[in-house]
Amino acid sequence: MSGLAVRIIPCLDFKDGRVVKGVRFENLVDSGDPLERALLYEAQGADELAFLDISATVEGRKTMAKEVARIRKAIAIPITVGGGIASMEDAARLLDSGADRVSVNSAAVREPAIIEAIARRFGVQCAVVAIDAAKSPAMPSGYEVKIAAGAVATGLDAIEWASEAAQRGAGEILLTSIDRDGTNLGYECNLIHLVSRAVPIPVVASGGASKPEHFLEGYRNGALALLAAGIFHRSEVSISEIKQYLSAHNVEVRL
Numbered sequence: 001m002s003g004l005a006v007r008i009i010p011c012l013d014f015k016d017g018r019v020v021k022g023v024r025f026e027n028l029v030d031s032g033d034p035l036e037r038a039l040l041y042e043a044q045g046a047d048e049l050a051f052l053d054i055s056a057t058v059e060g061r062k063t064m065a066k067e068v069a070r071i072r073k074a075i076a077i078p079i080t081v082g083g084g085i086a087s088m089e090d091a092a093r094l095l096d097s098g099a100d101r102v103s104v105n106s107a108a109v110r111e112p113a114i115i116e117a118i119a120r121r122f123g124v125q126c127a128v129v130a131i132d133a134a135k136s137p138a139m140p141s142g143y144e145v146k147i148a149a150g151a152v153a154t155g156l157d158a159i160e161w162a163s164e165a166a167q168r169g170a171g172e173i174l175l176t177s178i179d180r181d182g183t184n185l186g187y188e189c190n191l192i193h194l195v196s197r198a199v200p201i202p203v204v205a206s207g208g209a210s211k212p213e214h215f216l217e218g219y220r221n222g223a224l225a226l227l228a229a230g231i232f233h234r235s236e237v238s239i240s241e242i243k244q245y246l247s248a249h250n251v252e253v254r255l
Contacts, residue, residue: 005252007047007225008215008239009204010232012037014053014064014083019233032233035071041232042075044239047254049075050174050204050227052103053083054149065097072098082130082174091118095126103174105130106147109154109161112168119169128204129165130174133158133191143191150178158191159198166199173203174227180208182230187214189221196222211237212245219251 012019012034019032038049051071053064068081081094082103091102102122108115108129119127136144136153143158154161162173175195177188187205196203205223209215215226231237243253 004202004224005047005254006219006223006246007204008045008242008253009048009050009080009225009227010037010041010046010239011050011052011206011227011229013229014051014067034067035074037233038071038075041239042077045243045255046077046239048078048080048225050103051079051081051099053081065093068094068097068099080128080174082128088114088117088121091122091126095122101126101128101172103128103130105132106152108165109145109147109156112164115165115168115170119171124169124171127170128172128174129162129170130176131158131162131165131195132176132178133188134178141194143194146178159194162195163198166201170201172201172225173199175203175205175223177207181206183208184210184230186210187218187221187223187226189217192218192223193221196224212242215242216246216249216251219246 014034019034019037078100080101080103081099085091085102085104086107094102104114115127115129132146132150133143134146139157141157141159145154145156145158145161147154177191180188185208187208192205202224204225204227205218206227209228210231218226243255246253
């Protein structure tokens with residue numbers, strides 16, 4: 001994996017046509033227009049955009065496809081889209097609308113074969129498996145996979161599930177710590193370390209980053225891409241500032 005530039009990825013959580021942000025997946029607040037945010041983040045140097053439909057109803061997915069198409073026309077960087085993707089038709093609709101990758105979460109846990117199907121039809125590079133994990137002393141690794149926006153415990157160990165997802169053809173793991181989400185406390189670095197050691201594919205760290213030091217910690221624990229939302233939405237730090245900080249600490253980034 002060495003020699004790859006680390007990617008900085010702002011995340012747009014999408015609900016009812018707006019960008020929203022919460023804490024530990026709850027108490028959502030409005031954070032602006034998706035297109036305006038996408039244009040701003042591309043101008044700041046984002047390597048990619050994550051776009052997650054957190055309402056994820058059938059109508060939401062159709063609305064999402066229109067929004068993806070609108071953003072795709074305006075920006076050139078890759079777009080990863082997730083939320084409510086439960087079938088190959090859902091994945092195809094979003095990829096046809098301009099998404100570069102699709103991210104599956106709950107559907108992959110319920111029907112793991114969807115990972116293989118997406119990778120086979122669209123290519124491994126299009127198949128991202130999102131894992132929302134929370135601390136659990138009952139799990140061998142100490143982390144349990146949760147689905148349905150964190151509301152449903154699965155009994156799956158996060159590291160075991162990440163390994164299976166990679167074996168089934170996932171090209172990337174989008175790893176979110178529910179405990180850290182929106183807290184500004186930094187990434188759950190132990191979780192990142194365990195997953196990145198267990199899989200041969202890139203891990204995207206998500207949940208809790210609020211300052212440049214957190215991004216460096218995520219990278220040093222094995223993440224090859226670093227995702228954040230609230231700090232960018234609130235203009236607390238820019239993507240270019242994050243990249244300058246990482247570069248100053250000998251991390252390869254695209255400046």
